[in-house]
Amino acid sequence: SQTIHQWPATLVQPVGSPLSLECTVEGTSNPNLYWYRQAAGRGLQLLFYSVGIGQISSEVPQNLSASRPQDRQFILSSKKLLLSDSGFYLCAWTQYGRGRTNEKLFFGSGTQLSVL
Amino acid sequence: GIQVEQSPPDLILQxxxxxxxxxxxxxxxxxLQWFHQNPxxxxxxxFYIPSGTKQNGRLSATTVATERYSLLYISSSQTTDSGVYFCAAADTGANxxxxFGKxxxxSVRP
Structure with missing residues (x-):
């Protein structure tokens, strides 16, 4: 069966520090991968998605970037965190890649990021 | 882009x-998909339900695509059903x- 791992679960970082959140999927190949952010008490905002290695699309221009160095690995990064980067970050995947989007979306357990 | 609205915003059940x-x-x-976020x-x-009706235990969902709405039914609610329920939809565009709705x-009270 397929599983998704996301870490760390919680992270407290000072303003201006770098960020690296990692997500890996097991049990499937060529998944579509996604990074979402959920601000406190609000819905989910799509930040980045990827249909393959090295292929990243950004939905919202901001202080963050994403990379996909391997088929089942997705990384969210920042060079210098801002206070406004605080939130709950969720990695997600759909079962088929190659641009197909009509599949069930499965989420990782999330990372609660506090920028102080 | 597509707009997704959910109602009611809050619900308290016995x-x-x-x-x-x-x-x-x-x-x-x-x-169209429904999600539950636990505490x-x-x-x-x-559910993945762009049209039709599906059931899974005490939960069922119906999407009437021609009228642009979906319903999630929870029967015999339990305290473990508490949390936030999200609906998410994608239009028929290629990419x-x-x-997500808000x-x-x-909240299910014992």
Whole structure:
């Protein structure tokens, strides 16, 4: 069966520090991968998605970037965190890649990021 | 892009009661999903239901695509049903992505 791992679960970082959140999927190949952010008490905002290695699309221009160095690995990064980067970050995947989007979306357990 | 609206925003139930959660969307869809976020933040996919009706235990969902709405039914609610329920929809565009509603916060009291 397929599983998704996301870490760390919680992270407290000072303003201006770098960020690296990692997500890996097991049990499937060529998944579509996604990074979402959920601000406190609000819905989910799509930040980045990827249909393959090295292929990243950004939905919202901001202080963050994403990379996909391997088929089942997705990384969210920042060079210098801002206070406004605080939130709950969720990695997600759909079962088929190659641009197909009509599949069930499965989420990782999330990372609660506090920028102080 | 597509607009997704959920109602009511908040719902309080007594354990054992039934409820209906509504999701309206502004365009034709080829992807509609319901999720439950538990109090620890974990999001669970409940249904993939761009049209028709599905049932899973005490939960069922119906999407009437021609009228642009979906309903999630919870029967015999339990305290573990508490959390936030999200509806997400994607229009029929070639590269459309899911747009999430703001969620419905459900509290089931013992």
């Amino acid at each position: 354990e054992g009661a039934n409820s209906t959660l509504r999701c309206n969307f502004s365009d034709s869809v080829n992807n 620890w933040g974990q999001l669970i996919n409940l 459309s992505k899911l747009t 969620g419905i916060t459900l």
